[in-house]
Amino acid sequence: MVEDLRLDSLEGVGPVTTRKLSDAGVHNVMDLIVRGPVEIAEITGMEKDTTEKIVNKARQHLVEGGLIAKDFVSASEIYKHRQSIGRITTGTNCLDTLFDGGLETQALTEVYGEFGCGKTQFAHTMSVMVQKSKEEGGLEGSVLYIDTENTFRPERIVSIAQAHEMNPEKVLDNIIVARAYNSAHQTLILEEAGPIIEENNIKLIVADSAVGLFRSEYLGRGTLSTRQQKLNHFVHLLSRIAETYNCAAIATNQVMASPDVFFGDPTRPIGGNVVAHTSTYRIYFKKSGKKRIARMVDSPHHPEEEVIFALGEAGVIDPEEAEKKTKKTTKKATAKKTKKSEVETTVETPEVETTVETPEVETTVETVMEIESDDFEPLEE
Ligand SMILES: Nc1ncnc2c1ncn2[C@@H]1O[C@H](COP(=O)(O)OP(=O)(O)OP(=O)(O)O)[C@@H](O)[C@H]1O
């Protein structure tokens, strides 16, 4: 491990350069890699030749310390490296199956879906699960939660922690919440996050929602390209941070109704291609009565599959858990001599059965992808 990540530990980086860099929000060697030479030249006013040299030195320094991979590596080394990627359990069997063991570190996972489909609940649940011991499927790490919609609820964290028999106060202490007020602020939080991630053993970064502020600030088609450019910067930064600092990252993205769609699901992810291209994994959440469907849409190595999950006091839960709860409620209701007909409506959840078989989901996602590419001009990387 490299003990010294201070900027002046790099050969040729003296106090003047160190000050220039830290004034621009680049605080350590990791930050140099995350931001890259072009951006560093832009924000510090330094020559690009110089910043390239500095960033190369930083890369060498981290490679020597075993913190990042070499530029040229054999496939077997990559394979070995991938074995060391951390996984965070979702606390459910169904979603763990979908994620092939859990949410991965060094990757950006985009969760998109309509309002109320459980994106925020999922982010809350993962904020608790990442703190579990390694034996229990966690990473014993903390969380940086970027809340752009003011929907972070400590009360939910408390009940999720209690449901998993964890100490709620400790769990709350390990979540650093950054409330972002506008898209520039949201980006700034991430740009400044390096030292916080390092000092607090952050293993999960949440951006909920990653896209909302950009969308509300850049309205109309004329501003689309600027919006996508800025969003591109944010999402790339998030992805690079996840890779460099070995943490998991979740970006949520809403879908919106598209009136020009006649078949399938008339929705598409707001972030468009930018988020889709940058994220390593994309999960589509869809409401289905009281249950939810999660589908792995885009992954370099997972099959395109889907599972059913539910939402409850414990955050995201297995559908069987939800059924047990319903039965319990039913029993209580019967004890109270509630009218038979009422009870039956609660117990029976026929919607779920039908949804599993429906081919609509298939068409849905495809439609989403198609429309998305029609509607958003892809940005040049
Ligand atoms: N304590 C709870 N117990 C059970 N279900 C809950 C609880 N709290 C919230 N929910 C469920 O979570 C849903 C809201 O989910 P969530 O806030 O994650 O949606 P979202 O996808 O983030 O939506 P948006 O796009 O509006 O942000 C509610 O409709 C409800 O079904």
Ligand SMILES: [Mg+2]
């Ligand atoms: Mg939400």
